[in-house]
Amino acid sequence: MRLHHGVRLAVVLGLLATGVACSGGDGSGGDGKVQLTVLSHYGSDPAKAGLDKMIAQWNQENPDVQVKSEVVKFDDLLTTLTVRQTGGRGADIVSAYGLWGGQLQKANVVAKVPDDVAQKIKASYSPAALGAVTTGDTLLGYPTELNTYALFYNKKILAAAGVTKPPATWAELADTAKKVAKRDAKGNVQVEGLSLIQDGDNKSAHPFLSLLDAAGGSFLGEDGTAQFAGEQGKAALGLEADLAGAKATDPSIMPTKQFRSGGVAMAIQAGWWVGSLKTQMAGKYSDVGVAPIPGPAAGSKGSLAYGFFMGVNQRSKHPDEAWKFLTWLNEHQGSAGVTGMGEYLAGMGLIPPRTADAATLKKSLDDPNLVPIYDAAEYAMPEPNLAGAYEAKTALHNAIMTVLADGKSPDEALTQAAKAVKPQ
Template identity: 25%
Template sequence: MRRNRAAAVGSVTLSLVLAASACGGGTSSGGGGSNESPKTLTYWASNQGPNVEADKKVLRPELDKFEKQTGIKVKLEVIPWSDLLKRIMTATTSGQGPDVLNIGNTWSASLQATGALLPWDDKQFDKIGGRDRFVESALGSTGEKGKDPAAVPLYSMAYALYYNKKMFDDAGIAKPPATWDELVAAGKKISKGGKWALGAEGSNLSNNIHQVFALAKQHGADWFSADGKPDFTSDGAVAAVKQYVDFMGKDKIIAPGNAEYAQNQSLSDFAKDKTAMVLWQAAATTFQSQGMKDDEWGVAPVPVPSGAPGQGSSVNSMVAGINMAVFKDTRNIDGATKFVKFMTSDAEQKILCGKYGSVPPVKTAQDAPAFSKPELKVLRDTLAKSAAPLPQVANESQFETVVGTAVKNLFAKAAEGDAISTADVKAELGKAEQQMTN
């Protein structure tokens, strides 16, 4: 699914980029420097829809509208998530890149560390209407804390609990679980006769990270210390990973085969009535594409220990989403800034987020009826009240790789029937921490 693809590429380490001398650079031929309005911009858009062609159909009319308003033509390339980070890495070192590009918001600090992206200080933000137009949680995923953001929020998403109404009815479950204890209890009623309660994607490293990040918050843990050093073996982090893997190994509410699942496979099982629940980001359009009707599924906040999502220990989602960045060395900085302003305008936010099923990170764009649907209301409330950004550290992408792999390894052992002890989890996370410090 597109939202997880947005972070899935984060499993590609940025160490080569961070070690290189980044020069950035736009390649558009129409620019003449920041004091001259460019006539052409190159834009790398991330693949948000079912496929690249679908994105072109969504974006092209809006880009034509921008050209009509400004006289600036936008050369569009929609890049699959499997290629996007590698393309950006190459662009930061070669100087052959776009003027404007989309990035997964979890990459913000890592790409910021290359020095290739334009910093968004207050003066730059004022050119697009000001920093205070944006939801605070979305701004929290735009770069390292204490530094000017490296990007601007474009599309916001969060995790929710999606449940299959028929499977709940068949099991005699009246409402979605609000706590993890309730989820396990409901899951044991459902998990029989070839049916399973909860979907997981054990081979999807970034999805693993997203789940254990929120669980660690609920256990009072962060993955990095205040000085940015990895802290993967704290009691809270270990408890979070064990809780997640135990859904398969101990509680037996996740099918063992899910240990090998990759991108979107859990959603397919959900749509086919094989799995009753999935923890996912804005999934409506994916269910529809697989033939599932809107009235066949429901949505609720991701469970928490107390049952009441809120700030602090009741964090139940990472702040997911897409940011828009500008290469610092583009010759078209004025045109690029105008384009970011256009894409983050109230009107365009309502159009684009409405078509993609995401939540506008622009506050005043959220009042459109489209964003009051049950699914998006849950996501909006989560972003406003109980979501937290993944660690905004320069080696965040390596974190996704090594900890995501640790969870994958533990799922593989659980699938084989091995009991997973606290010591097993701590040892696996210890290996991951060692990889970060080597």
């Protein structure tokens, strides 16, 4: 699911004052039934309808353990999780962005996953999904949403420039981007070669990290120290700087707006974009191609995987029932050998994180553009979620923007950003 620009921590006072989405009481009804609450950002369809349907099925089959869904906007989710926890009003089950894992763990929001549940999860989910919801050696919960990054391109624009297949190396990527880029007599961009900025989470960080992964680099070490300022990072940002200098990329252009109208030839973007482009472009969606993000050498490729998870609140008064529901939610069978959660996620254009679900669904994909997105789950760099990872990504984003927008030296920008990263 699309990630937004940031979390508005300024709403803390408002949440405290109004008690947004508070669940009161001890979680037990007067008739002895257990009442569980699930807090998520699934407030609009198809996400809301799909989750509500599964909860209704559980409630019908389990009259003594009833589950209620509570929803806040994504931009308010982290703040709500932490504020409600401080006030002792946290939901029994929480859905959260993997990047926040270390922060939520430090704030004692998420409970330890029971050993038997953890064993099942570790045996059943893809490496990228597990990595995105594991902090250090600690699994945070069931992986749910999973997105990987890939190279989206407009077949018609590339073909008009004599390019018959997507770039397979950085040299080809740069050459193609420069070849297809167009500006009018006044210098206004008509076609951007390669988009490197997103109107999503921390804008430029995810495309850079995908290129970094393709070069064999990493974002943060296991201790939270910056690893992105090494030779691979400097090479990746050097590639971006070269494209910016050649006016083949422009940080003011948002691909989510201009790609569909032919104003962007290529973009490094997350897999959820497939569903959006199908809706926005209708018949012109046939012009869209998706390929792995290339690395410096032929055969090298990379991606970033980010995920969400569902875990149990450390303060839940009914942890056993919460884990029982959460296990059912993620493991009950739907149709055609795929879990209900797998069907739910695939229906929204997301990669089911359970390996067996993804393998089964991949055999019947009706859109070849989804294949490289599914494949990337096996090799993508999981977004780290140590405490301080969010701040580290913000520092990285700021460094990248000084290069793309202001022409700063990539080496200098990354070195300064690395010094700003403080392991917690």
